[in-house]
Amino acid sequence: MTAEPRTVVFASQDELAAQTATRLAAVLAEAQAARGTASVVLTGGRTGGAVLAALREASLDWSTIDIYWGDERFLPGGDPERNETLARQELLDHVPVSPERVHPMAPSDGEFGDDPDAAAEAYAVLLKDVPPFDVCLLGVGEEGHTASVFPHSPAVEETARAVVAVRDCPKPPPTRVSLTLPTIRNSQRVWLMTAGAAKAEAVAAAVAGAAEAELPAAGARGRQETLWLLDTAAAGED
Numbered sequence: 001m002t003a004e005p006r007t008v009v010f011a012s013q014d015e016l017a018a019q020t021a022t023r024l025a026a027v028l029a030e031a032q033a034a035r036g037t038a039s040v041v042l043t044g045g046r047t048g049g050a051v052l053a054a055l056r057e058a059s060l061d062w063s064t065i066d067i068y069w070g071d072e073r074f075l076p077g078g079d080p081e082r083n084e085t086l087a088r089q090e091l092l093d094h095v096p097v098s099p100e101r102v103h104p105m106a107p108s109d110g111e112f113g114d115d116p117d118a119a120a121e122a123y124a125v126l127l128k129d130v131p132p133f134d135v136c137l138l139g140v141g142e143e144g145h146t147a148s149v150f151p152h153s154p155a156v157e158e159t160a161r162a163v164v165a166v167r168d169c170p171k172p173p174p175t176r177v178s179l180t181l182p183t184i185r186n187s188q189r190v191w192l193m194t195a196g197a198a199k200a201e202a203v204a205a206a207v208a209g210a211a212e213a214e215l216p217a218a219g220a221r222g223r224q225e226t227l228w229l230l231d232t233a234a235a236g237e238d
């Protein structure tokens, strides 16, 4: 069972980022109070980056938070286009995380070389015994992709594997590694965050329950909560 989507609309992307960071800090602190640890899946993209920057201000015990990624652009380590690079610049280099709790997807010059299937398989092995993520943060593309699950791609049809290599993406870079929709749906909370009028059509269709093959973001739901965090433009209110 997953939760029906709810939307929360903010006056601007800045407001979205600040309020989402506050909300996220509260959920992570609650998980830490209950279990001693918490977990969050990070996303790339413009709105994702803004939320991570806002999260620097949160008062959190970073030492017991496990950090994962929903997708990664399969590029050399430190490449500015990698979602890991963005997360380090915007957040992780500024807060006292435990390095052993930071779990990036492998780069294309890492231990698996230029083999995205091996990188995806290794990430699936890493996730095997991980309890459901407390919060899975996701962005949304204009054509409805989320993580690196694109419309009408093999990844959107994947039901067996937790993590897949993605090739021939319509948005560069063409090769990526991504959680699959079933893995995303195993999260307690899924928060889809996006801003700007260019996203409004995809958002409206996904929230209305479009087929996930057409709009993968429609298939991103959490067990406990599915939240769309939008600015007024992405909500179609401008």
Ligand SMILES: O=C1O[C@H](COP(=O)(O)O)[C@@H](O)[C@H](O)[C@H]1O
Binding pocket: 043, 044, 045, 046, 047, 048, 071, 072, 073, 083, 138, 139, 140, 141, 142, 146, 147, 148, 171, 194
């Ligand atoms: O390529 C990607 O794009 C999405 C959305 O990015 P945005 O800049 O349009 O907000 C992002 O969520 C995903 O992680 C990333 O790899």
